[in-house]
Amino acid sequence: xxxxxxxxxxxxxxxxxxxxxxxxxxxxxxxxxxxxxxxxxxxxxxxxxxxxxxxxxxxxxxxxxxxxxxxxxxxxxxxxxxxxxxxxxxxxxxxxxxxxxxxxxxxxxxxxxxxxxxxxxxxxxxxxxxxxxxxxxxxxxxxxxxxxxxxxxxxxxxxxxxxxxxxxxxxxxxxxxxxxxxxxxxxxxxxxxxxxxxxxxxxxxxxxxxxxxxxxxxxxxxxxxxxxxxxxxxxxxxxxxxxxxxxxxxxxxxxxxxxxxxxxxxxxxxxxxxxxxxxxxxxxxxxxxxxxxxxxxxxxxxxxxxxxxxxxxxx
Amino acid sequence: xxxxxxxxxxxxxxxxxxxxxxxxxxxxxxxxxxxxxxxxxxxxxxxxxxxxxxxxxxxxxxxxxxxxxxxxxxxxxxxxxxxxxxxxxxxxxxxxxxxxxxxxxxxxxxxxxxxxxxxxxxxxxxxxxxxxxxxxxxxxxxxxxxxxxxxxxxxxxxxxxxxxxxxxxxxxxxxxxxxxxxxxxxxxxxxxxxxxxxxxxxxxxxxxxxxxxxxxxxxxxxxxxxxxxxxxxxxxxxxxxxxxxxxxxxxxxxxxxxxxxxxxxxxxxxxxxxxxxxxxxxxxxxxxxxxxxxxxxxxxxxxxxxx
Numbered sequence: 001x002x003x004x005x006x007x008x009x010x011x012x013x014x015x016x017x018x019x020x021x022x023x024x025x026x027x028x029x030x031x032x033x034x035x036x037x038x039x040x041x042x043x044x045x046x047x048x049x050x051x052x053x054x055x056x057x058x059x060x061x062x063x064x065x066x067x068x069x070x071x072x073x074x075x076x077x078x079x080x081x082x083x084x085x086x087x088x089x090x091x092x093x094x095x096x097x098x099x100x101x102x103x104x105x106x107x108x109x110x111x112x113x114x115x116x117x118x119x120x121x122x123x124x125x126x127x128x129x130x131x132x133x134x135x136x137x138x139x140x141x142x143x144x145x146x147x148x149x150x151x152x153x154x155x156x157x158x159x160x161x162x163x164x165x166x167x168x169x170x171x172x173x174x175x176x177x178x179x180x181x182x183x184x185x186x187x188x189x190x191x192x193x194x195x196x197x198x199x200x201x202x203x204x205x206x207x208x209x210x211x212x213x214x215x216x217x218x219x220x221x222x223x224x225x226x227x228x229x230x231x232x233x234x235x236x237x238x239x240x241x242x243x244x245x246x247x248x249x250x251x252x253x254x255x256x257x258x259x260x261x262x263x264x265x266x267x268x269x270x271x272x273x274x275x276x277x278x279x280x281x282x283x284x285x286x287x288x289x290x291x292x293x294x295x296x297x298x299x300x301x302x303x304x305x306x307x308x309x310x311x312x313x314x315x
Numbered sequence: 316x317x318x319x320x321x322x323x324x325x326x327x328x329x330x331x332x333x334x335x336x337x338x339x340x341x342x343x344x345x346x347x348x349x350x351x352x353x354x355x356x357x358x359x360x361x362x363x364x365x366x367x368x369x370x371x372x373x374x375x376x377x378x379x380x381x382x383x384x385x386x387x388x389x390x391x392x393x394x395x396x397x398x399x400x401x402x403x404x405x406x407x408x409x410x411x412x413x414x415x416x417x418x419x420x421x422x423x424x425x426x427x428x429x430x431x432x433x434x435x436x437x438x439x440x441x442x443x444x445x446x447x448x449x450x451x452x453x454x455x456x457x458x459x460x461x462x463x464x465x466x467x468x469x470x471x472x473x474x475x476x477x478x479x480x481x482x483x484x485x486x487x488x489x490x491x492x493x494x495x496x497x498x499x500x501x502x503x504x505x506x507x508x509x510x511x512x513x514x515x516x517x518x519x520x521x522x523x524x525x526x527x528x529x530x531x532x533x534x535x536x537x538x539x540x541x542x543x544x545x546x547x548x549x550x551x552x553x554x555x556x557x558x559x560x561x562x563x564x565x566x567x568x569x570x571x572x573x574x575x576x577x578x579x580x581x582x583x584x585x586x587x588x589x590x591x592x593x594x595x596x597x598x599x600x601x602x603x604x605x606x607x608x609x610x611x612x613x614x615x616x617x618x619x620x621x622x
Contacts, residue, residue, distance in 0.1 A: 047333050048327075048333075050322055061376075065491070065511055066490040066491065066510065066511075069512045076339070077514060104332070104333065125325070132316050133317060133318055137317055137323060141323065223555065261559040262562070264562060265561070
């Protein structure tokens with residue numbers, strides 16, 4: 001309805017509280033302790049994007065050539081350094097993909113596909129948000145993403161990270177309805193957790209805001225060498241925590257940031273450190289989601305949630 | 316609520332870039348560049364020399380480094396002007412002692428207000444790069460073509476006249492452009508531009524009047540960005556520049572020459588407590604075999620000879 005204010009809620013209402021102690025044990029393939037996955041955001045930001053009333057794509061009037069070119073550095077130069085560092089440490093990527101990049105830079109898609117990397121969707125462009133879309137328009141974007149990734153890579157999408165983390169309350173329902181298995185948009189846990197959806201068995205995949213280079217560099221203003229330290233400390237603690245039950249660590253990346261020459265070595269050293277540990281499962285988002293269901297962890301967590309509500313009289 | 320259908324229409328969704336300004340290219344798959352005397356790294360030091368008018372407009376946005384206190388802002392007006400009175404000479408002295416020839420991006424109004432700076436720069440054999448008129452005159456698509464053209468022509472005329480140099484390089488205030496800026500630059504005899512931060516080598520951009528070279532100028536290791544946007548200490552800044560150089564130097568062995576750019580500001584690196592860190596950087600880089608330090612236009616010429 002024109003002019004109607006969107007509904008506001010005090011809670012996302014998308015997941016249940018479940019305290020960490022006494023959760024069902026998660027077992028990863030090969031009895032590995034910690035699933036580590038790396039999610040490069042391979043993105044395309046538009047030169048002259050349309051405005052969205054909720055968020056302007058660029059701080060300056062179009063064309064914002066400084067910010068545009070800074071992002072473009074990732075697709076001309078940075079991705080190659082990032083990929084070399086991941087190859088050296090034996091990591092495949094799970095690409096958070098602005099799917100229009102399949103059309104713009106098929107060379108990058110091919111290099112990822114040749115390495116057996118997974119593609120999940122990060123919308124069409126990072127300069128198009130789902131704010132103010134109606135549900136059918138958002139469904140059209142999801143269909144576009146499935147078709148584009150299938151046509152260019154043969155892969156069926158399993159994961160989703162909303163473009164620029166823009167979301168509507170119905171987003172999780174329509175992702176799950178379309179066949180998406182995991183969302184990366186929520187940061188509430190170090191283990192995959194069930195998400196409330198009308199159909200399907202969507203899970204939230206630990207993705208991490210704080211390990212994300214865009215937050216680390218652009219928001220927290222951390223130095224490159226300290227980013228390497230942060231990654232190692234996060235890893236050391238989760239690796240220890242995972243003695244009890246399987247955990248997940250994600251490192252979300254942006255090649256325009258981590259792929260800069262003054263940043264790549266500290267990152268390369270940190271992921272080589274991780275891959276040197278026997279209890280690490282170097283994996284992808286899709287594989288973690290599959291193992292979570294196949295091992296019975298999904299059903300066990302659902303049952304634990306029911307039991308927790310019953311014990312405490314919550315719902 | 317819904318968005319117009321156009322929001323889900325993507326007119327520029329096709330192979331390559333979503334504009335016609337330049338073509339996509341993978342840095343690691345280009346024909347290797349050979350710098351003079353087999354150098355692996357072309358070191359491009361570029362010092363900004365700027366004037367921030369006391370009454371600078373905030374529309375449509377302020378260039379970085381702009382005055383930020385209520386008018387009249389004595390604090391930042393004079394702090395920035397320190398760079399013109401002492402800072403630039405402190406940097407010039409370091410470069411002279413180390414025998415390095417570099418580029419200075421100068422707001423054209425500086426040539427009018429403080430011609431002594433232009434003479435000091437040119438006498439030491441450095442290049443003058445046009446840096447727009449002043450930091451209050453940002454280029455953006457809200458300007459008419461005539462207005463933008465007048466700024467560009469006026470800036471170049473002033474700098475060419477006062478310096479006696481051809482002045483063929485351009486850096487926009489705040490690295491901001493309109494859709495037309497590169498077209499207007501080539502129409503006024505500019506053959507390279509430093510605004511775009513997407514590469515570690517020069518490359519060609521298309522304009523209405525032939526091509527213009529886009530010359531690398533790193534964004535994140537700029538002294539002002541490190542100090543005022545990232546709040547990194549001087550030792551942290553030095554470390555990042557050394558790390559950046561090391562990676563480019565190593566890459567150059569396999570992939571051909573690279574450009575290492577070092578963006579400085581007279582009012583940042585020209586401060587007494589910072590200058591020793593600049594010396595440390597320059598000593599570190601130039602102690603390596605195969606580093607060619609040159610004004611940006613010479614690097615552009617070397618690139619064009621083999622492009």
